[in-house]
Amino acid sequence: MADASTLRALDAVKALAFIGDLSMGQPTDHSLRTSWLAARLAVAAGYDAAQCDIVKEVSLLRWSGCTANAAEFSAMLGDDVGGREAMLAMRPGWGGVAEAQGRLDATITPLAQIHCEVSGDIARMLGLEHATQTALRHIFETWDGGGTPNKLAGARVPETVFLVVLAGDLEILSRTYGLDAAQTMIERQAGRRYPAGLASLVCAQAADWLAELDRHDAAARDEALDALPIHQHTAPEIIADVIDLKLPWMAGYSRRVAETAADCCACLGFDDAVRHRTYLAALIHGMGRMAVSNAIWNTPGRLSSAAWEKVRLVPYWTARAGKQIGALARESEIASQAYERLDGSGYFRGATGGMLSDEARVLAASASWVALRSARPWRAALSVDEAAALLKEEAAAGRFDARPVDALLNAGRDDYTPSAERAKPAARSGLLSPREAEVLRHISQGASNKEVAKALEMSPSTVRTHVESVFRKLECSTRAAATLKASTLGLI
Structure with missing residues (x-):
C-alpha cells in the first residue's frame, strides 16, 4: 500500500x-x-x-x-x-x-x-x-x-x-x-x-x-x-504471502485483493481509516483456508457436501483468528465477511445487507473480481468483459453492493492491475533480468521446468539455468523460499 x-x-x-x-x-x-x-x-x-x-x-x-x-x-x-x-x-x-x-x-x-x-x-x-x-x-x-x-x-x-x-x-x-x-x-x-x-x-x-x-x-x-522483546514493526503483507504459499496457483492473490480493495475504497471516497482497515482485512482474509486440505481446493467440478462444508468454515476460522490476535480483531471480523452476500446466500453466517459494513462489501466484491480474473486449476482466467458481466449479474441479483462493483469495473476495464502493482516494474528490473522474472512468476505458480519451457518457448536446460540464477540472486535453494522472498521484494 x-x-x-x-x-x-x-x-x-x-x-x-x-x-x-x-x-x-x-x-x-x-x-x-x-x-x-x-x-x-x-x-x-x-x-x-x-x-x-x-x-x-x-x-x-x-x-x-x-x-x-x-x-x-x-x-x-x-x-x-x-x-x-x-x-x-x-x-x-x-x-x-x-x-x-x-x-x-x-x-x-x-x-x-x-x-x-x-x-x-x-x-x-x-x-x-x-x-x-x-x-x-x-x-x-x-x-x-x-x-x-x-x-x-x-x-x-x-x-x-x-x-x-x-x-x-x-x-x-x-x-x-x-x-x-x-x-x-x-x-x-x-x-x-x-x-x-x-x-x-x-x-x-x-x-x-x-x-x-x-x-x-x-x-x-x-x-x-x-513481554517478548519483539518491539519492531513489520509489513503485514508477509502474512498474506505465507497464506498464499499453500496453493501455488494462489501466489500473490491476497496482495492483489488488498490493493484492489484499497483502490476501490479510494474511488468511493472512503477515508484513510476505512481504506486501511479494508486493506489489512483483505491481506488476511484467507487465513481460514489453512484448515482445508489442498486436495479439496484442487478438486475440479462440484464439491461433495462434506468438502463444501469444510470450505464454508474457512471464514469462521478467519474470524477465530481475531479472538487470538487482539491487534487484528477488527480486521479479522471484516475479513471473515469476504464470502457473505447481501441477500444472505453467503457463508459462514448467512449475513444480510444491514449486517455488512462498507469494508465488508468492498472486500467481497474485490475478492470476487480478482478471483474471476485469476487462473485456477479447473479453469482459465476470465477476460475483463467476462468477469465484469458476471459481477454485474451478481450485483443485479442483490448479492453484491452495486457501488463497489461499479467502482471496480470503471477503474478496472482498461487496466486491471492495482496501483501498487503498477508501481513495481522498477523494483522488478533491478535484481532479476526480465526473462528471470518471467521464469520466477511461472515457477512461483507451481509450474515445472518443462511447463515453463513450453509456455516461454525455451529449452528446459535454459529454464534450469534461469532458475539456478534466480536462486543464487535471491540467496535461496527452494522454489517456495524464492516465491516468498520475491513477493516481499516486489519482484512478482
Whole structure:
C-alpha cells in the first residue's frame, strides 16, 4: 500500500502461529501452549530470560513454513492437513504416515528443507534474533542424527530445537493419548529424538506443568507473550504471502485483493481509516483456508457436501483468528465477511445487507473480481468483459453492493492491475533480468521446468539455468523460499 502500513511484529508472529496450527491439523492454541511449556522446560534446564524468549519465538513460528510444502504433502499423503496431524500424533498405523516414513530420504527430506528454509526466512523478515532463525532452520533435526534435512546430531543441533520439540510432543501426545501414554512415548524417543536428560526432565515435571497450564486462561498466555522483546514493526503483507504459499496457483492473490480493495475504497471516497482497515482485512482474509486440505481446493467440478462444508468454515476460522490476535480483531471480523452476500446466500453466517459494513462489501466484491480474473486449476482466467458481466449479474441479483462493483469495473476495464502493482516494474528490473522474472512468476505458480519451457518457448536446460540464477540472486535453494522472498521484494 502506498502509505506503507505496518503491523507489530509480535502480532504477525501470533497470526503465523494461528496459520501454522490450522495447517498442521492442531487446535488453534497449540503453538501458544507449546510456547508456554517450552519456556517452562527452558527455565528448568537453566536457561536465562533472553534464551527463554528465543524458545518462545521458535515455538510460535515452528510451523510457519508448513504452507510452503502443503502442495507436496498433499500429493504424497492425499490430505496435507489430516496427514500431518497424524504424523505429529505419531500414529504408526495410519497408512499415509507409514508410506511417508518409508520414503524418508526421497520425499520427507526435501519437504523438510522447504519448511526449514521458509520458516527461517520468515523469522529473518520479521527481524527476529539470529538464534531464532537458526533454530527454525534446523527444527526437524534429531539428537541421534536421523533427522532432516541435514542429518545433524548431538551438540551440532541448537538445544532450542530439542526444548521446542519436547514441549510440542508433550502438548500433542498428552492431549491425544493422556499423560501416562505421552510420558511413555517421550521416554521411548529419549536418546534418539531428543537428549535423554531433557526427556527425563519433561517426564518428571509434565504433570505439574500441564496442570498449571490448564489453570492459565488465554489472557494470561497473551500477557506472557506481550513481554517478548519483539518491539519492531513489520509489513503485514508477509502474512498474506505465507497464506498464499499453500496453493501455488494462489501466489500473490491476497496482495492483489488488498490493493484492489484499497483502490476501490479510494474511488468511493472512503477515508484513510476505512481504506486501511479494508486493506489489512483483505491481506488476511484467507487465513481460514489453512484448515482445508489442498486436495479439496484442487478438486475440479462440484464439491461433495462434506468438502463444501469444510470450505464454508474457512471464514469462521478467519474470524477465530481475531479472538487470538487482539491487534487484528477488527480486521479479522471484516475479513471473515469476504464470502457473505447481501441477500444472505453467503457463508459462514448467512449475513444480510444491514449486517455488512462498507469494508465488508468492498472486500467481497474485490475478492470476487480478482478471483474471476485469476487462473485456477479447473479453469482459465476470465477476460475483463467476462468477469465484469458476471459481477454485474451478481450485483443485479442483490448479492453484491452495486457501488463497489461499479467502482471496480470503471477503474478496472482498461487496466486491471492495482496501483501498487503498477508501481513495481522498477523494483522488478533491478535484481532479476526480465526473462528471470518471467521464469520466477511461472515457477512461483507451481509450474515445472518443462511447463515453463513450453509456455516461454525455451529449452528446459535454459529454464534450469534461469532458475539456478534466480536462486543464487535471491540467496535461496527452494522454489517456495524464492516465491516468498520475491513477493516481499516486489519482484512478482
